[in-house]
Structure formats: C-alpha cells, structure tokens
Amino acid sequence: MIPVFHRRGLLAAIGLAPLAPQALHAQQDWPNRPVRIVIPSAAGGAADFIGRTLGRFFEGPLRQPVVIDNRPGAGGILGTETVKQAAADGYTLLVSTNSTHAANEFLYRRLPYDPVRDYAHVGLLGTYPTIAVVSAEAPFRTIPALIDHARANPGRVFFGYYSSSSQVPSALLKARTGIDVTGAAYRNITQIVPDLISGQIQFAFLDALSAAPALQSGRVVPIAVSATRRTVQNPELPTVAESIPGFVVEGWFGLTAPAGTPRPILDRLQALLRDAVQDDAVAAALVRQGLTPGFLTGEEMDRFLVADRARWREWVGIAGIQPE
Incomplete structure (x- = not known):
C-alpha cells in the first residue's frame, strides 16, 4: 500500500505531467x-x-x-x-x-x-544624462547665472518636472545652493515645454532623448548636463558639476x-x-x-x-x- 503522502505526490505528478509538454511547446513556439x-x-x-x-x-x-x-x-x-x-x-x-x-x-x-x-x-x-534647459527668452544661460537670478528673485522662479530624472536634479540644485525655487508637477514632457517657452516656468531638467525635439526648435536652450562628464552630442555644454562639484544625476x-x-x-x-x-x-x-x-x-x-x-x-x- 502506498503511504498517503506518497500517493498525494504521485497524484500531483500524474496531474501535472500532461502540462509539461504543453508548456515546453509554448516556449518553443514563442512568439x-x-x-x-x-x-x-x-x-x-x-x-x-x-x-x-x-x-x-x-x-x-x-x-x-x-x-x-x-x-x-x-x-x-x-x-x-x-x-x-x-x-x-x-x-x-x-x-x-x-x-x-x-x-x-x-x-x-x-x-x-x-x-x-x-x-x-x-x-x-x-x-x-538630464539637460538643464531654459526658454530662449530667459535672462540667464548658465547654471551660475540661474542661481544668481533665483537669489535675486526669491519665490518667483519655478521649475517643472514629470519624472524622477527631472524632479531630483532640480530639487538637488535647490538643496545644494539654498535658492528659493518652486517645483510644478506635470504629467509628461509635452506639457512642460509650452509652459517653459511661455515663461510659466523658468527652467527644467529634461532627459536628453525627450529634450531633443524641443532643443531642435530653438525655442528652448540647453545650459548644462547632469552627467559626470561632457557628452559627445554636446561637447560645448558644461556639466552642472563644473559649477557645483559632485552634482551628477x-x-x-x-x-x-x-x-x-x-x-x-x-x-x-x-x-x-x-x-x-x-x-x-x-x-x-x-x-x-x-x-x-x-x-x-x-x-x-x-x-x-x-x-x-x-x-x-x-x-x-x-x-x-x-x-x-
């Protein structure tokens, strides 16, 4: 007589056996x-x-x-x-x-x-990397100039963000420099760019791929990248770390x-x-x-x-x- 626990294991194996070839076939047939x-x-x-x-x-x-x-x-x-x-x-x-x-x-x-x-x-x-961008009409073109502008206009400078890659660099900039700037959350990048161009927000960090179309239009201007070193795509663009040592995202x-x-x-x-x-x-x-x-x-x-x-x-x- 087969012990109960052995019978259960045997029944389970018998019940599962027909499924194994099906699963194997599904994998081999994929997709x-x-x-x-x-x-x-x-x-x-x-x-x-x-x-x-x-x-x-x-x-x-x-x-x-x-x-x-x-x-x-x-x-x-x-x-x-x-x-x-x-x-x-x-x-x-x-x-x-x-x-x-x-x-x-x-x-x-x-x-x-x-x-x-x-x-x-x-x-x-x-x-x-992410790229710090501003409107073509903005009165600053560098990270130090952005910081000076924010210090001269406390509470009146806004940044937009739509993901961790855009939120964290802006918040880090605020924390590392002590400037009084305010973040505005957006659902996606397509909502940020029009507000950046119109001056509703003053700056944003955009991931390099998403920023490309806006930069090509000329209505948004890059001022720095958050990488460890300058990129091959924009070697003339300084890193944020050149102004704020250790700033990398x-x-x-x-x-x-x-x-x-x-x-x-x-x-x-x-x-x-x-x-x-x-x-x-x-x-x-x-x-x-x-x-x-x-x-x-x-x-x-x-x-x-x-x-x-x-x-x-x-x-x-x-x-x-x-x-x-």
Whole structure:
C-alpha cells in the first residue's frame, strides 16, 4: 500500500505531467502572435522612442508585429503595474527606467508593485544624462547665472518636472545652493515645454532623448548636463558639476518582463536586445538622441540595480523630497 503522502505526490505528478509538454511547446513556439511593449509614459518621450526603436528591430527576427502600448501616469507606476499583472509568457514587456525600478521606491510611500520580486529583467541598453534647459527668452544661460537670478528673485522662479530624472536634479540644485525655487508637477514632457517657452516656468531638467525635439526648435536652450562628464552630442555644454562639484544625476533604460517568464524566452529576448544595442543603425539613433548605449544582461542588470537604488535613495534624501 502506498503511504498517503506518497500517493498525494504521485497524484500531483500524474496531474501535472500532461502540462509539461504543453508548456515546453509554448516556449518553443514563442512568439506565435504579436508582442506588446508597454511604455510607462506618453508618446513622444524618451521611453517611447526606445520602445518604438526596439519594436521595429524586433519585428524582423521575431516575425511578429510588436505593438506599442503607452500607459502614462503616476511617475511610470501605471504602466509598470500593467506589466506586473500580465501573463508571464513573453508577450508583454516593459521599457523599464530608473524611475520605475529605482527612484519610485523612495518617491512614493506605497508602490503597487515590488521592483525586485515582480519582474524579470531582459537587460539594460544604456544610460543618459538630464539637460538643464531654459526658454530662449530667459535672462540667464548658465547654471551660475540661474542661481544668481533665483537669489535675486526669491519665490518667483519655478521649475517643472514629470519624472524622477527631472524632479531630483532640480530639487538637488535647490538643496545644494539654498535658492528659493518652486517645483510644478506635470504629467509628461509635452506639457512642460509650452509652459517653459511661455515663461510659466523658468527652467527644467529634461532627459536628453525627450529634450531633443524641443532643443531642435530653438525655442528652448540647453545650459548644462547632469552627467559626470561632457557628452559627445554636446561637447560645448558644461556639466552642472563644473559649477557645483559632485552634482551628477543619470538615468537609464532597460527591457523587463513579468516575474516567472520562462528562461528560454528571456534568453532569446536578451540576445535580441544585445543585437539591437550593437546594431550600427540602432546605436547611432540612440546616440543622436542623447543615450550612451551600454548593454547589460538581465543578471548584470540585477546587480546594477542594487547600486542604482542606493544612488537614488541618496539623491532623493539630499534633495529633501518627501515621499508622496
């Protein structure tokens, strides 16, 4: 006679046995329908550019359409939660960012997702600085001149922000210099630029990719970058650190799937992402938009994020930002 606990184990094994070949076939057959890439921000921004660039590249080798799904709102939380709730089958991916998987942990009291447990990372594709920009009509063109103007006009200088990458540098500037400036929250970059041009706000830190169209128009002027060194795209543009030593804030973009996504699918996606970052045309497009390509595997990205969360914890703390 089979002991009860052995019978239960045997019954469980028998019940599960027919599913294993089905699951294996599903992985081997992937993808047999369109793949969705969720963008946790509005169309026209940096994450949107990244997602659409990857989507176009992926469609060839996958032989399936790649659908871009913009889900803006709450600092990237809405789109990120959407991917957490999706089936872990390789058909829903997320353009992950320093906001969604690092800074938000310290900017919000309660996240509806766990940035570590709820996701499996495909890989990181590059980093970017933020650019301090002002209206072409602004009376200042440098960080020191902006600081002097704010000191001469306490309480009358405003900055706009729409993500951690734009909020934290402005708050750090305020904390490090003691200037009396006020932040105004926006849903996305497309709302900030018109107010910047019209003078409703006086300055903003925009991620390099999102800032490109506004800068090309000539109605918005860059005055500094928050990178560790001057960029190859704008070598004449000083870093904020040249005026305020140690002032560095950089963001990143990655590709992420729901936790539990089968390893073979993650491996194939990882290989595709590496190919995309190393493709001359894709890399050139990313560089033109202000990104510094630098591929990391999913495992390397996990280790990178341990350090990155520590950086954002420090930056948010120094900036004095209270979690919402």
